[in-house]
Amino acid sequence: MKQRRNTKQRQLVLDAVKAHNDHPSADQVYLDVRAIDNKISRGTVYRNLNLLTQSGEICQIKVPDADRFEYRLDFHHHLLCTKCGAVCDAPLSYHTELDQEMAKKTGYSIKRHQTVFEGLCPNCQHSLK
Template identity: 75%
Template sequence: MKQQRNTKQRQLVLDAVRARCDHPSADQIYLDVRAIDDKISRGTVYRNLNFLAQNGELLHVKVSNADRFDCRLDFHYHLLCTECGAVCDVPLSYHAELDQQLAAKTGYVIERHRTVFEGRCPGCQHKSEHS
């Protein structure tokens, strides 16, 4: 496999994701990086996000409204607000025993499972109660 060099743009993208704790979309990262380097293209940001996710430096969180990125690499779950689209980490432990149970029943070698819980966040609930 060809060795990939660490470029200035890739480092800017990685730093932009690490600077946020809200699981930003590729577009949000593009805007953050563009504020630092006005010559960087959207395609460069997207390619670098995908590269970093494929190489295990970021987590690609797939949700219904837009793909998101997370600098937290441990196995964990996410919450998606179906109203405003906010994504956050779930304050529950990862259940590796589910991986083991499924492996035993199917013969698959399970690497991990990803779970996204969906509902309305407290902020959106509050807004709808007061409108």
């Protein structure tokens, strides 16, 4: 892969993702970076999020409506609130044997799997009462 120089904009995007524990969307990262550098464009932020994901410096979580990003690189699962859209880490262990079983059954070379559990977070459950 071609060596890319580390730009100020890319570092701002990386720092914005690192500052979050709530798995920000690209728009949230853009707003955070824009507060620091009002000349940065949405396209620059999105392009750098993609580059950082491709290089393995951050992870992208694919959820309905808007993909989310995080700095945590270990393999783990997520929870998604279907009402408010909150995303958080799930307190379950990652099982590599599922990757191995899928590879054996399909012939794919499995790198990892991503699981997103969907439901209502405690706050949204409470607001229904």
